[in-house]
Amino acid sequence: MYDDLVNRLRKSDNPSIRWKLRAGALDDDPTSASMRRLQREIREGAIVRTLLARRGADGRIRTRRDVYDKWHGAHWVFAALADIGYPGGDEALVPLRDQVFEFWLRDRYFKEFTATSRQQAYRGHGVPVMEGRHRRCASQQGNALFSAARLGLLDATGDALVERLLHWQWPDGGWNCDKNPSADTSSFMETLLPMRGLAAFGKERNDAAAERAALRAADVFLSRRLFRRRSDGATISAGFVDLHHPVYWHYDVLAGLAAMVELGRIDDPRCTEALDLLERKQRRDGGWSADARFSTPSKALKNNADYVDWGSGRGAMNEWITVQALGVLHAAGRA
Numbered sequence: 098m099y100d101d102l103v104n105r106l107r108k109s110d111n112p113s114i115r116w117k118l119r120a121g122a123l124d125d126d127p128t129s130a131s132m133r134r135l136q137r138e139i140r141e142g143a144i145v146r147t148l149l150a151r152r153g154a155d156g157r158i159r160t161r162r163d164v165y166d167k168w169h170g171a172h173w174v175f176a177a178l179a180d181i182g183y184p185g186g187d188e189a190l191v192p193l194r195d196q197v198f199e200f201w202l203r204d205r206y207f208k209e210f211t212a213t214s215r216q217q218a219y220r221g222h223g224v225p226v227m228e229g230r231h232r233r234c235a236s237q238q239g240n241a242l243f244s245a246a247r248l249g250l251l252d253a254t255g256d257a258l259v260e261r262l263l264h265w266q267w268p269d270g271g272w273n274c275d276k277n278p279s280a281d282t283s284s285f286m287e288t289l290l291p292m293r294g295l296a297a298f299g300k301e302r303n304d305a306a307a308e309r310a311a312l313r314a315a316d317v318f319l320s321r322r323l324f325r326r327r328s329d330g331a332t333i334s335a336g337f338v339d340l341h342h343p344v345y346w347h348y349d350v351l352a353g354l355a356a357m358v359e360l361g362r363i364d365d366p367r368c369t370e371a372l373d374l375l376e377r378k379q380r381r382d383g384g385w386s387a388d389a390r391f392s393t394p395s396k397a398l399k400n401n402a403d404y405v406d407w408g409s410g411r412g413a414m415n416e417w418i419t420v421q422a423l424g425v426l427h428a429a430g431r432a
Contacts, residue, residue: 099432102383106420112138114416116182121424136184144181147404148174156192161398164200168345168392168403171196176244185249194250201238202257218276227278231265235272236346238262239291246297259298259307262291270313283317285348289356296360315362323353323371338374339388342407342417347391350374355421358428372429375422384414385422
């Protein structure tokens with residue numbers, strides 16, 4: 098069944114699926130001539146044209162609101178390009194990177210104030226500090242950092258994102274924007290992307306501090322077996338054991354496992370139960386389905402609309418999820 102599935106994905110009409118298969122599940126050299134040709138096909142393909150359809154003459158994307166406009170603002174387009182195998186180092190994307198970086202490095206993110214209630218936290222200007230913890234949605238800066246690293250577009254400005262993430266990191270290794278003063282545990286959703294961003298930055302720049310911070314963050318997930326509460330072993334959230342693509346700023350167990358591959362922690366025994374769960378979700382035809390989706394495919398500028406239709410949901414194999422699952426299982430020695 099494995100060989101049949103691989104052959105099926107090799108014949109996909111989508112060059113990103115073929116690239117992800119070869120890079121993640123077949124260990125092909127990403128710098129080889131054939132892989133570079135495949136990335137050029139991705140850059141010239143329909144998905145990239147769709148993602149960049151609203152890019153202006155200045156190279157920036159403008160929608161109804163700001164870069165975080167879900168799911169078609171510049172922030173999400175930049176992240177999608179990083180995910181699909183777009184070739185690294187393309188200077189044409191520098192204006193888009195700068196647009197995203199400028200937004201997440203505004204003055205407000207360098208100011209902080211002490212708050213003792215939710216009302217105070219929301220009224221203040223800057224990042225609230227409650228009970229000694231910065232309440233910041235660090236997934237935003239983390240996603241920007243990760244995307245730039247994956248696209249080979251890190252510059253000195255990326256160092257400022259790293260500094261902010263390290264400054265906001267909680268004692269348990271993660272991040273959280275919960276304005277409840279009693280909240281003292283990091284959030285999976287707010288920790289996943291900063292962890293990946295710092296790991297990617299650390300690898301690219303050989304930055305030991307960023308790598309250490311990423312590994313500290315990994316324990317937020319590993320200590321909970323990627324989806325279970327430490328207190329009673331119950332599933333933290335029903336959505337954590339559903340599969341989605343894209344996950345955007347959300348979390349599910351496949352995204353957690355893929356992050357452990359990136360950090361070199363997929364062989365940690367605490368990943369075992371999540372890997373077992375992923376295998377149980379495999380379909381009879383060998384692939385995996387999307388259990389749910391966070392977006393609505395639409396060219397219209399409306400909330401939660403994504404320019405790209407990322408594939409089928411329940412009842413059919415989703416190539417994006419399938420190729421990611423294969424990469425995880427391959428890295429774990431289970432393929």
